[in-house]
Amino acid sequence: MLQATSIPQHIAIIMDGNGRWAKSRGLPRAQGHRAGAESVREAIDACKELGVSYLTLYAFSSENWNRPQAEVSALMILLEKFLSSKAADLMRQNVRLQVIGQIDRLPESTRETLQKVIAQTASNDSLTLVLALSYGSREEITAATRKIAQGLLDGCWKMEDITPELLASQLDTAAIPDPDLLIRTSGEMRVSNFLLWQISYAEMVIVDKFWPDFRQGDLFAAVAEYQKRHRRFGSV
Numbered sequence: 370m371l372q373a374t375s376i377p378q379h380i381a382i383i384m385d386g387n388g389r390w391a392k393s394r395g396l397p398r399a400q401g402h403r404a405g406a407e408s409v410r411e412a413i414d415a416c417k418e419l420g421v422s423y424l425t426l427y428a429f430s431s432e433n434w435n436r437p438q439a440e441v442s443a444l445m446i447l448l449e450k451f452l453s454s455k456a457a458d459l460m461r462q463n464v465r466l467q468v469i470g471q472i473d474r475l476p477e478s479t480r481e482t483l484q485k486v487i488a489q490t491a492s493n494d495s496l497t498l499v500l501a502l503s504y505g506s507r508e509e510i511t512a513a514t515r516k517i518a519q520g521l522l523d524g525c526w527k528m529e530d531i532t533p534e535l536l537a538s539q540l541d542t543a544a545i546p547d548p549d550l551l552i553r554t555s556g557e558m559r560v561s562n563f564l565l566w567q568i569s570y571a572e573m574v575i576v577d578k579f580w581p582d583f584r585q586g587d588l589f590a591a592v593a594e595y596q597k598r599h600r601r602f603g604s605v
């Protein structure tokens with residue numbers, strides 16, 4: 370049983386293990402990514418049911434560009450198909466789509482599909498689904514630092530204006546509260562360049578299943594685990 374009073378406002382998920390899921394079945398890696406799309410649907414439905422306000426999904430990292438070209442292309446095509454087929458559901462479910470990451474690096478058709486669905490869902494206001502695409506936290510913090518340095522050079526800011534709040538306001542996540550709960554599937558205990566700044570006080574739950582096997586019940590179980598934690602934020 371989950372307590373309705375302490376549902377995380379923001380859940381972030383590192384969706385990992387698609388390749389190993391496929392390999393364990395003797396399938397090509399792309400089949401694992403395809404199967405993972407179903408788990409994305411389940412995660413969205415579970416967040417809707419719980420009344421979570423933000424769900425951020427790590428779908429493609431800055432480092433994932435280093436994968437074989439064929440896998441990168443398959444992922445981009447899959448993403449476009451997912452967005453096109455999911456747009457009507459997002460509208461029906463009152464879900465707003467947003468994106469973080471270096472989207473100018475995405476192929477033009479992927480970017481266009483993405484921007485179309487973002488515009489279409491812009492005034493939906495139940496759940497905000499944030500896709501991290503071509504996202505890397507170090508790149509994000511570096512870009513924010515550049516903007517602040519430019520602001521200093523231009524005289525918009527003084528040295529004493531540089532605070533954690535100013536830096537946070539220059540990140541891609543400026544308008545998004547920090548995650549309360551960070552889930553990673555496939556049992557790996559690392560953050561792989563994901564939201565390094567924003568997860569300072571997130572509770573982490575590692576799920577020992579490959580992402581394509583992740584179901585609504587697994588998300589509910591992660592929230593139940595979250596509700597057992599005692600968040601202290603450095604206090605007593």
Ligand code: IPE
Pocket residue numbers: 384385386387388389390428429430433444555580
């Ligand atoms: C996660 O699964 C999806 C992406 C990173 C795009 P992986 O593709 O990393 O699968 P594993 O970790 O190799 O099994």
Ligand code: IPE
Pocket residue numbers: 383384385386427428429430432433557559561
């Ligand atoms: C993290 O998974 C990136 C995404 C889930 C999109 P990776 O599979 O790329 O991370 P590593 O290589 O295990 O650190």
Ligand code: MG
Pocket residue numbers: 385386387
């Ligand atoms: Mg992986």
